[in-house]
Structures are given as C-alpha cells and as structure tokens.
Amino acid sequence: MDLKSRNSCFGGTQEVWSHASSATGTDMTFGLFLPSEAKDGPVPVLWYLSGLTCTHENAMTKAGAQAWAAEQGIALVFPDTSPRGAGVPDDAAFDLGQGAGFYLDATEEPWAKNFRMRDYVLNELPALLFGTFALDAERQSITGHSMGGHGALVLAMTAPERFLSVSAFAPICNPTQSEWGQKQFAAYLGEADKKVWMQNDATLLMADRGFDGPMLIDTGTEDQFLDLLMPEALASAIAKRRQQAIFRMQQGYDHSYFFVSTFIEEHIAFHAEALYA
C-alpha cells in the first residue's frame, strides 16, 4: 500500500492510501479517517459510500464527517466509486462506467473484468484494512449518499452479519424501476436474469428480507433527483415489512453535500449507538 497523504484532523489523521486490487484488476484509492483513539487499540468503523461521479475524496473533504467521527471515536472509510484508469472501460455518460460502479459485481462485457465493487468493498478492502490498521472488524456500520446510499442499503441487507447499523442520504431506492438503475443494471448485469437485478435493488431486498438492525434514511424534499431516487418505494416497503427504521423527508434540503453535512452528525451519532451498544 502507498500512503498518498496524511493530514492531522480533529486530533486524529485523515489518510489517503492506494493499493493494487485483485478484485478490480486496477490500483484503487481510499480515504481513511482514524480518530485519536486508534492509537490505543481497535476502533469501530463506519463505511461511507459515495455517489455518482465521486472519488474517494468528495465526502472526505465536503461531508464534514470527521468532526463527529472524532467525537465518537469512530474510523471512517471512504472507498472510490469504481475502478479507474486508461485501461478501464468507460462510457461518455456520467452515470455509467468510471465513477458509477454501483457497488455491484458486473457480469457483462466489457465491465466484468474490472467493475467488481461489491467484492472490493465487501471482501478485499476489509481484509486489507483490518490486517493493517487498528480497526475492529466486529464493529462495522455503513452509510452512503445517492448511489452510495443505495450501495449501503444493499450491502447491509445482503451481508447483514457484517454491519450493526445502516443509514443513507438521499439513496437511490428502487433502481430496477428507475433510469438510475435500469440503464446500469442492463449494462453491468445483462438482461437475461432479472433475479440478479433483484439482489441489487434496495426496495426489493427490503420486501424480501429487510435488515436486522437499526436503519436511518434522510432525503430532502427539494432533492432535484426525487423522481429517480423513488424514496416512496422504499418507504412503502419499510412500512410493509415493519422494518425497524427512521425514514425522514427533510424540509427544503436538496441532493448536495450541504444536505449531507447538515445531517452527518445525526447519522454518526445514530451509528455510534449501535457500534457501542
């Protein structure tokens, strides 16, 4: 692993690392915030999955998460949103290819070789992190924004043994029914087996299995992408399942990081309750 940068931040350190990934066949870069408590032993971990077009860097610099993670003694991991590089397939659209990995494992060409973000985030990166840093694998939670909020919900419901709590900011909720989903699933997963699509749709997973732990979802009433996010579908599925959840529509907020930064304190406090239970 190569240390790209290390900055003191709220008594801990904000680090950026890159490493060769066997999951994606590329170099991958991630951000890691370690609170000061990590000097004394393993600390809990909150995964933050970012949205379309983001790298490891956006949330790390704009979400204001470190203030609250430092207060709670929680580490933050900021993975990239896809493999990148000259040899990696891409698409002219901002919502397909590089920067738009959707946290799934592609099965279709030309994406199948590199676009394995589920495997990367769920298997390879944790093995690397827990083998290297003072992080407690028994205390993990996950959150994310937009495409990353959807990723957080899907990973939590399909790897429930891994996460004690899940939250999301303005998540894509029902991608099999949205232009943010249908296009990407068709490209990455093909159209032959729609059952695979269901395994990657937060609303369908909620209907099918839910999550055995606390869940917090915030979406702004002025979000410019509400028609694509479809929070009503997830809210309905949560209610039908009687899923333990806090689902909030936040008056006046939009899709930006100004929305994320406003509520990140509450999300981190929410996860801290589960991580320190």
Added chain:
Amino acid sequence: MDLKSRNSCFGGTQEVWSHASSATGTDMTFGLFLPSEAKDGPVPVLWYLSGLTCTHENAMTKAGAQAWAAEQGIALVFPDTSPRGAGVPDDAAFDLGQGAGFYLDATEEPWAKNFRMRDYVLNELPALLFGTFALDAERQSITGHSMGGHGALVLAMTAPERFLSVSAFAPICNPTQSEWGQKQFAAYLGEADKKVWMQNDATLLMADRGFDGPMLIDTGTEDQFLDLLMPEALASAIAKRRQQAIFRMQQGYDHSYFFVSTFIEEHIAFHAEALYA
C-alpha cells in the same frame, strides 16, 4: 445581482451570488451563508478570506464552517480571492494574478485596473451585502486562511472601526520579508514607495498600531509553508505590543483545510463572544 445557487444548509441557506463590480471592473462571485435567524432580522457577520488559488467556493465547501455559524446564528461571507476572467491580467505562477489578489489595491500596471480587492472587500461588497440581506453592519468580525489570514489581520488593523474581532488560520505574517509577499508587493505596489508595503504587512502593522479587540491565530507545527508564513515575526510583534491575542502553534497540523476544519468551531465561538458581547 444574480443568484447562482441556493442550498438549504444547517437550517439556513448557503447561497452563491455574482454581480458586476465597479471596484474590480469585472463580475465578482461570493458565497453567503445565512443562518435561520436571518429570517427574523439582521444577524452578525463573519468574513472569511481564502488563500492562494482559492475561489469563493473552497472554504464554503471544505471548512465545515456552516455547522458552527448556524449554531451561533452568524452569517458567513466568502469573497473570491481576486478578479477573474479572460480580460483580467494574470501570471503563470499560482501565487500572482488571478487567485492571488492579496486583499490590497494594486497601483502598478497591468494590475491597477482590476486588482482592487481591498476596496472590493472593505467597501463595495459590504455596501451591497448590507443593502440586500438581513445582516448587521454593526456586528462584523473577520477571519481567513493563509493569504486570507493575512488579509484578515491587515484589514482588521487598518479598518479597526469595522471589525469587533479578528482571527487567522496559518496566516502569512510578514510578507515584506517573505517570498510570499515581496514578489506580489513588487508587482502590485511597485518598489518606489516601501511605506505602502508597510501598510500591507501584518507584522509591521502590529508593531505600528495593533488591533483594539480580541485576536486569535492558529498555525500548525507541521505546516509545510512555515518558512514563508513566518509566524515567529508576528508572535514577537504581538508580545512586544502587549496586544490582546491568543497565538497558538497546533501540534501536528499542516496547511490544509483539514487543519482549518478542525479549529473552525473554536474560531467561530471566539468571534461569537465579540459579536454578541
């Protein structure tokens, strides 16, 4: 004035405006955070002056200031660091010309026509702001980072009736003795009259007059630009003058926004004490 964006943020709004400036002869863009209290009447204002290469946007998205300004009911103004545009003089170096206005009024060609950031920040922009928004002109304080920290110190000491308190993050302290200063002052102010240089040097102004109010200065011990910032010169001048001040070297922190975001809460609380006294 043109509203470029408005985002709900911590119960208030983060706005970006642009307007034709007679001071600079260009369009200028600024960020403005209005806390929710501004709906009910004029609120105090904290000016944030940014550093080299920054626009109005950097601190607005990366400093994490809105959380604490909202808590204190204080508005934040984020001016740009220079005039910009195709017709505006520039230099190939990052530290001269566009993005490097140094918050002074240039007298030398080709800069004199547009590079009038002192006039813009001290006169034109306040007139515009206090005539348009629910801001209290009687309650203003000023802070900034690096070149902007220097700007905050110089403006506070040379327009003391305007500001109730001043703070700075990693300010350039003694530009007449530093490569961050000599080069720019020679270009913008010329070499004929070094007295004009003195009016734009925080350490020399401290020796000459100081500031009749509280002052807070934070600099990281691992700041990669310490040799250019020269905090020791300002610290010495503060002590010699018996200036009311808190001067801190923060262990382990560098020049980045991770440093600014770590201490912005304390700076805003510091200004709130003066603004609400």
